[in-house]
Amino acid sequence: MEKTLTLPRRRGRALRAAFPVTIPVLTGFLCLGLAYGVLMQTKGYGPFWSVLASILTFGGSIQFVAITLLTAAFDPLQAFLLSVLVNARHMFYGLSLLEKYRGIGAVRPFLIFALCDETYSLVSSVEVPEGVEPRRFYFWISLLDYSYWVIGTALGGFLGSLLTFDTTGMDFVLTALFVVLFLEQWKKRENRAAGFTGLACAAAGLALAGPDNMVLAAMALILAALLGLRRRLDRREGETA
Amino acid sequence: MTLTPLQTICIIAAVAAGTQLTRWLPFCLFPENRQPPAVVLYLGRVLPPAMMGLLVVYCLKNVTWTAAPHGLPELLAIAAVALVHVWKGNVLLSIAGGTVLYMVLVQVVFA
Numbered sequence: 001m002e003k004t005l006t007l008p009r010r011r012g013r014a015l016r017a018a019f020p021v022t023i024p025v026l027t028g029f030l031c032l033g034l035a036y037g038v039l040m041q042t043k044g045y046g047p048f049w050s051v052l053a054s055i056l057t058f059g060g061s062i063q064f065v066a067i068t069l070l071t072a073a074f075d076p077l078q079a080f081l082l083s084v085l086v087n088a089r090h091m092f093y094g095l096s097l098l099e100k101y102r103g104i105g106a107v108r109p110f111l112i113f114a115l116c117d118e119t120y121s122l123v124s125s126v127e128v129p130e131g132v133e134p135r136r137f138y139f140w141i142s143l144l145d146y147s148y149w150v151i152g153t154a155l156g157g158f159l160g161s162l163l164t165f166d167t168t169g170m171d172f173v174l175t176a177l178f179v180v181l182f183l184e185q186w187k188k189r190e191n192r193a194a195g196f197t198g199l200a201c202a203a204a205g206l207a208l209a210g211p212d213n214m215v216l217a218a219m220a221l222i223l224a225a226l227l228g229l230r231r232r233l234d235r236r237e238g239e240t241a
Numbered sequence: 242m243t244l245t246p247l248q249t250i251c252i253i254a255a256v257a258a259g260t261q262l263t264r265w266l267p268f269c270l271f272p273e274n275r276q277p278p279a280v281v282l283y284l285g286r287v288l289p290p291a292m293m294g295l296l297v298v299y300c301l302k303n304v305t306w307t308a309a310p311h312g313l314p315e316l317l318a319i320a321a322v323a324l325v326h327v328w329k330g331n332v333l334l335s336i337a338g339g340t341v342l343y344m345v346l347v348q349v350v351f352a
């Protein structure tokens with residue numbers, strides 16, 4: 001049965017497996033992308049600029065921050081450094097995907113280019129369904145998430161002002177997604193210590209550094225805690241493996 | 242538009258370059274053809290659950306806990322997501338249920 005499947009059908013199978021898991025991201029990115037497109041429009045930057053920024057950057061929070069950079073004195077170096085700091089968490093994502101993205105072929109550069117919070121969360125938490133090639137599954141998740149953001153931005157830039165439905169609170173869909181994926185990680189007993197470490201260190205980072213600088217503080221605390229716990233956690237994982 | 246088109250392109254390019262640097266750095270430091278150090282592999286295994294915890298807290302970073310409604314809409318909606326998820330185990334149902342509840346809470350109940 002398996003052998004008779006033609007290439008296009010197997011490709012279709014990966015897409016059909018990937019699409020449902022990206023639906024929460026579809027909702028969240030259309031909303032946030034739309035808000036971004038509208039906000040850029042109100043600052044005098046039409047859809048050409050907002051869509052260009054979304055295609056090249058594909059980074060939710062930094063693009064909102066960059067609006068303030070586009071409406072202040074011209075300072076590209078500051079823009080560059082701020083983007084590195086705001087997105088520093090991507091480095092942790094890359095570290096934990098080294099194995100999954102190893103030897104994955106021609107799609108690899110795109111997977112790295114389009115790595116974001118949501119794609120990382122799905123790729124690292126959702127099991128690849130049986131009979132689906134991992135590289136195709138990861139590729140479709142990455143491409144779908146990327147296109148939702150770009151399409152949302154375009155919608156906001158072109159017709160955001162026509163929108164009458166009250167979407168206040170709809171961006172909670174991404175919070176809910178992270179809560180669910182946290183619980184999925186929590187199901188595995190050996191993940192619990194690290195999961196709790198993440199929650200506690202992030203809360204501490206927020207308390208210490210405040211909402212604008214919490215990510216770097218939290219990352220430093222998480223790194224220190226996980227390295228400190230290595231002897232206990234590494235052994236426990238070795239036992240279950 | 243505050244900036245000229247050329248300046249705007251420079252800012253967008255700088256933001257894109259900074260963001261892409263954070264995405265490519267780990268993959269450049271530890272290329273495919275070489276085995277990364279054991280400590281990096283260890284971090285790769287334990288970081289996903291930790292980063293999910295970070296992202297949950299990150300989403301709540303702008304909640305004001307000291308003034309009404311004291312983060313109640315967020316906490317109630319997160320509790321709903323968790324309850325539905327433990328009960329039904331359906332990812333989309335948990336997310337949709339929690340989001341609809343949150344929208345009702347912020348638009349109607351705590352408006």
